[in-house]
Ligand SMILES: NC(=O)C1=CN([C@@H]2O[C@H](COP(=O)(O)OP(=O)(O)OC[C@H]3O[C@@H](n4cnc5c(N)ncnc54)[C@H](O)[C@@H]3O)[C@@H](O)[C@H]2O)C=CC1
């Protein structure tokens with residue numbers, strides 16, 4: 001089904017097989033909301049995966065999906081990942097995410113994001129959102145005119161600012177922990193990193209690695225960001241190696257750092273990888289969870305994405321208690337230790353690093369479910385929303 005054709009089709013609605021397939025698809029999720037506003041061209045899907053730990057929280061991605069099915073698949077996987085991310089980072093929120101179907105370079109407008117804000121508001125606090133791939137803080141300044149359930153807007157608007165800053169910092173801690181585990185020292189310099197995607201997160205990671213004296217190989221589909229990192233490198237008295245989108249999978253490097261789309265670790269790319277580890281910010285890097293085993297069998301260490309890229313989540317969740325940069329930095333720093341423990345546990349139990357991370361999340365969810373059996377006077381959030 002092409003998204004442009006997504007009009008109400010009685011034949012489809014009546015088709016119980018289609019309905020069954022749809023419910024089968026969302027079987028692990030609590031709620032999926034389709035948002036349609038022809039006046040602004042908004043077509044979005046909000047997915048709430050699990051609210052055991054608290055209201056759902058997750059960014060909103062804008063991408064020109066080829067079909068509604070593709071968009072739905074993406075938002076379902078992304079929102080499930082947020083449940084894991086919140087559980088692993090010890091955050092009192094649940095997993096949710098949204099996708100807007102459209103080209104972020106062409107289809108954005110203030111009205112579209114305001115319409116999206118109204119849909120978020122209609123969930124009355126079950127879902128909080130902010131930026132992700134293809135969206136910026138300015139977009140959510142618009143959305144926040146319609147709802148209080150927006151986070152990660154600029155400090156001058158009362159938010160905690162750009163969440164890609166702690167996300168990039170978390171990736172750096174993830175790279176350091178990986179170096180420590182693989183090479184015995186967590187220094188970043190002297191190693192080669194192949195970065196896919198120089199957007200809000202990837203660019204900051206590249207910059208920090210160059211500053212640390214590392215060798216950096218980059219790729220992006222936009223020429224402007226390539227030029228920008230080249231200029232930055234020359235300002236720092238160094239250079240970056242630029243490769244095309246496809247070559248990034250086969251360059252020789254210590255660590256592959258995916259900071260763009262998900263699904264890039266798959267049957268086609270794994271045999272080409274010439275790296276010792278995969279550590280990056282991209283959500284859902286593995287096309288399928290089985291690819292964690294494939295990497296393991298090939299001796300490539302995989303840093304579970306939701307452990308490494310939790311910095312942004314840490315900041316936006318923390319914002320609701322009142323912004324505090326020091327607290328955010330401290331919690332983001334914990335990614336280093338958390339990842340090292342996962343590597344060690346996986347080694348000890350002879351399981352993949354993904355299994356080790358998932359166990360940690362499962363434990364937290366089970367503990368919370370046990371706690372939920374006790375009567376408490378109120379279940380309202382600890383923080384207060386200003387009306
Ligand atoms: N922004 C944040 O704080 C967080 C981001 N993430 C994840 O990290 C990833 C990157 O996020 P952002 O930097 O915010 O997105 P962004 O939209 O700012 O940047 C993505 C970059 O990837 C590039 N790109 C897209 N397809 C590519 C391809 N095939 N080859 C090379 N480059 C390609 C784009 O041109 C863009 O420069 C996403 O998967 C996102 O979900 C995860 C946690 C938090």
Ligand SMILES: O=C(O)CCC(=O)C(=O)O
Pocket residue numbers: 057058059060085130131132152163164167283309310311312313316
């Ligand atoms: O980074 C954010 O702004 C929110 C958290 C999120 O969506 C994510 O971690 O993917």
